[in-house]
Amino acid sequence: MSPVSPLPFHSTNADFVRVISRKFADGRFLIIGASAQEVEPQFAEAKREASVMLSPGDLATNLWPGEATAHFETAVWFYSSGENDDNRMAEALSRCADRIVLLPGPGAEPARRRPQIVQRFERFGLLPDYECDLMELDPGALCLRRQPSVAPGALTPAVEVTFARLNKALSDLKGSLQIRCSELEGAHRHIAALEEKLLKLKEYRRELKLLKEQKRTMRKSPERRVGQVLLAPYRLPEKLAKTVWKKLRRPARESRRSVAPSEYQEWFERHRATARDLEQMRNQSRAFASKPLISVIMPVFDTPVQRLQEAIESVLAQVYENWELVLSDDGSSDAELLQALPLLAARDRRITLKSLGKHEGISAALNQALALARGEWVAFLDHDDVIEPDAVFQIVKLLQTHPDADLIYSDEDRFPFTIR
Structure with a gap:
């Protein structure tokens, strides 16, 4: 045998x-x-x-x-x-x-x-x-x-x-369920963060109420009346200077307001996907015959937290759901960013975070992200850029009719609306 x-x-x-x-x-x-x-x-x-x-x-x-x-x-x-x-x-x-x-x-x-x-x-x-x-x-x-x-x-x-x-x-149903569970976990974390912010807001409101009471008390105090009398000679020149400054700024402000939107900006607003369009795209993507995993890789280095958060939010908003986001930290030293990175990565199960440990440059960060990527296709996104909600959808839609494609290119904008 x-x-x-x-x-x-x-x-x-x-x-x-x-x-x-x-x-x-x-x-x-x-x-x-x-x-x-x-x-x-x-x-x-x-x-x-x-x-x-x-x-x-x-x-x-x-x-x-x-x-x-x-x-x-x-x-x-x-x-x-x-x-x-x-x-x-x-x-x-x-x-x-x-x-x-x-x-x-x-x-x-x-x-x-x-x-x-x-x-x-x-x-x-x-x-x-x-x-x-x-x-x-x-x-x-x-x-x-x-x-x-x-x-x-x-x-x-x-x-x-x-x-x-x-x-x-x-x-397919199992994959959809995993995505829904991931979204649900992200929603729970978001609700917890909102509840924490709500508690802080209540504390701020109490402090503000206390400050208003103190302000009312100070307005009625004898010390304030004496101070108003002493400062009266100096307030007249200050008011005059403010009036002149407002008059000088008004023409410049009005001239900026009168500038008409550019031709490209008007085209962009006409062709931008509406909420109804996005919902239709989401349903259409779920019926695609081919649903490849798209790996979005993002090198990060001392990015302002707000810019990075906007970039990640634009990926989370994608109507095509089979994606992963790989964050590769190139040895950032900004304390606020280092504190925010794990929280941002925890927002969705499809987000992966890996740090180089030291600053080695964008090439090393990209190579690390590529090594971690599991998708059939890889998309590059800078840490201070944002993408439209249908960006990944348009890529996968193209692949339905061109499955043999090796490279897909799309243009980009630099705000405010100047084409690059």
């Missing part, structure tokens, strides 16, 4: 043995792809007999001495992402058991791998038992049984295609 490649180790959860023993109450178990040291004590505690093997090679060594084949009522296979051993495993397990449980191992994609494996077992009369509910073990778990009365291939392709479609929909 040709050598069989080992499976990656699968660490089972604490409920695996309890659930599998309850689902299949009779006979012995054969477990392929799990650690005997981890699983066998659990089976012993459940008073069930089980043989646990880490790889298909162990199966060939331990169960086929002299062509003799051991028999098990239930075999559990934690299949891997590779399909090289599928035929040999299907043949081997069909000899060992009449009931096979398929569970995805580390890195395996059930939507892709499960239909392949099911077709291998069909040749040996082992067909899916869709009435056997194994959701407690794993959403992608499947039980195969010997069903001689059912013609192989009669039901499996259609059901497996349906499963693949449902599994993809489930993955």
